[in-house]
Amino acid sequence: MEIKEIILVIEDDKAIAKILTAALEDSYKVIVSKSLEDAYRKFTSFNPSLILLDLGLPDGDGKEFIKRVRELGDKPIIVVSARFDEKEIVNCLDLGADDYVTKPFSIKQLQARIRSTYRRYERHMSPLDNRVVCQELSVDLVSRVVMKNETLIKLTPTEYNLLKFMIVRPNKVLTHQVILKEIWGVGYQNEMQYLRTYINSLRKKIETDTTRPKYIITESSIGYRFCCNEEEH
Ligand code: CA
Numbered sequence: 001m002e003i004k005e006i007i008l009v010i011e012d013d014k015a016i017a018k019i020l021t022a023a024l025e026d027s028y029k030v031i032v033s034k035s036l037e038d039a040y041r042k043f044t045s046f047n048p049s050l051i052l053l054d055l056g057l058p059d060g061d062g063k064e065f066i067k068r069v070r071e072l073g074d075k076p077i078i079v080v081s082a083r084f085d086e087k088e089i090v091n092c093l094d095l096g097a098d099d100y101v102t103k104p105f106s107i108k109q110l111q112a113r114i115r116s117t118y119r120r121y122e123r124h125m126s127p128l129d130n131r132v133v134c135q136e137l138s139v140d141l142v143s144r145v146v147m148k149n150e151t152l153i154k155l156t157p158t159e160y161n162l163l164k165f166m167i168v169r170p171n172k173v174l175t176h177q178v179i180l181k182e183i184w185g186v187g188y189q190n191e192m193q194y195l196r197t198y199i200n201s202l203r204k205k206i207e208t209d210t211t212r213p214k215y216i217i218t219e220s221s222i223g224y225r226f227c228c229n230e231e232e233h
Contacts (some may be wrong), residue, residue: 003025004027004028005028005049005050005082005118006028006029006046006047006048006049007024007028007029007030007031007048007049007051007052007114007198008029008031008032008033008039008043008046008048008050008051009021009024009030009032009033009040009051009052009164010032010033010034010052010053010054010062010065011032011033011052011054011055011080012034012056012057012058012133013054014034014053016054016080016103017032017034018227019040019107020032020080020110021034021104023110024064024109024111024114026038027111027212028050028114031046031048032123034057034058035057035058035059036057036059036060036064036065037059039057039065040065040068041086042051043069048075049075049076049080049118050075050076050077050078050114050117050118051065051075051076051077052078052080053066053077053078053079053080053097054079054080055082055088055092055230056079056081057080059178062079062092063091063092063095066079066092066095066096066097067095067096069096070095071095074121076098076117076118076120076121077096077097077098077100078097078099078100078101078110078113078114078117079092079097079099079100080100080101080102080103080110081100081101082102082103082104083102084092084218086220086221086222088121088224089222090175090177090223091193093173093174093175093176093178093222093223094175097146098117098120098172099113099117099172099173100173101113101169102190104110108181112229115170116170116171116228116229117171119170119171120169120171120172121225122188122217126136129142130142130195132167134167134169134170134215134228135214135215135227135228136148136149137193137206137215139163139167141164141168143161144160145162147220148206149195153205154205156201157197157207158183159198159201159202159205161183162179162198162199162202163202163206165179165182165183166179166216166224166226168226169226169227170226170227170228170229171225171226171227171228172225172226173222173223173224173225174221174224174226175193175222175223175224176195176223177189177190177223178223179195179223179224179228180192180194180195183198195233196212199216199224202216203215203216211230212217215227216225
C-alpha cells in the first residue's frame with residue numbers, strides 16, 4: 001500500500017474543511033482540526049508533513065500556531081486566509097509561514113502550492129548542489145556563472161546576490177523586508193527603492209518579456225516570488 005503524506009488542515013469553518021478534504025484526500029491523508037488546542041494535539045500525535053492553517057480560530061489566532069511550530073522545527077505551513085489583508089500575510093510570512101492562499105481559492109492553485117512547497121522542502125534536504133536550475137536559467141553557486149539557455153548572463157554583484165537569494169528559495173513568497181535585510185543588511189528594511197531598482201535591472205537581464213515576468217513574480221504589497229514551475233503560468 002502506498003503511504004500518503006499527512007496534511008493537517010486547521011479550519012473551523014465546516015464547509016471549507018469539507019472542500020479542502022475533498023480536494024486533497026486522493027493524494028494525501030487529511031486530518032482536520034477545528035481549534036488551536038486540538039491542532040497542537042494532532043500535530044504531536046500525527047506528525048503531519050504539511051499544515052494548512054486558517055487564522056481566525058475559535059480559541060485563538062493561527063499565528064500562535066506558526067510561532068509554536070517554528071520553535072519545534074521546520075514543517076511547511078501554508079496560510080489559508082479569509083481575506084487579503086497584506087499586513088496579516090506579511091506577519092505570517094515573517095513568523096515563518098511558507099506561503100499563503102486567500103479565500104475564495106482555486107483548488108488547482110492550492111494543489112499547485114502544496115506540491116511546490118513539498119518540492120522546495122525536498123530540495124532543501126538534499127545535499128547542496130552547486131548548480132541550481134530553474135526553467136531556462138541556471139546558476140552555478142561556486143563559479144557564480146549565470147546562464148539562460150546557452151547564453152551567459154552578466155550580473156552585477158548585487159544583482160547576483162539577489163538572484164541567488166531568490167532562486168535557492170523557489171516559489172516561496174519573500175517579503176520586501178526579508179530580501180532587503182538579507183541583501184543590503186539590517187537597517188535597510190524600508191529602502192524599497194533599492195529593491196525595486198534591482199528587481200527591474202535583474203528582470204531586464206533574465207526575463208524575456210519584463211511586462212510579463214515569468215521568473216520574478218510580484219506579490220502585490222508583500223514582496224516577490226521566484227517562480228520555478230511552468231504549471232503556475
Ligand atoms: Ca476561521
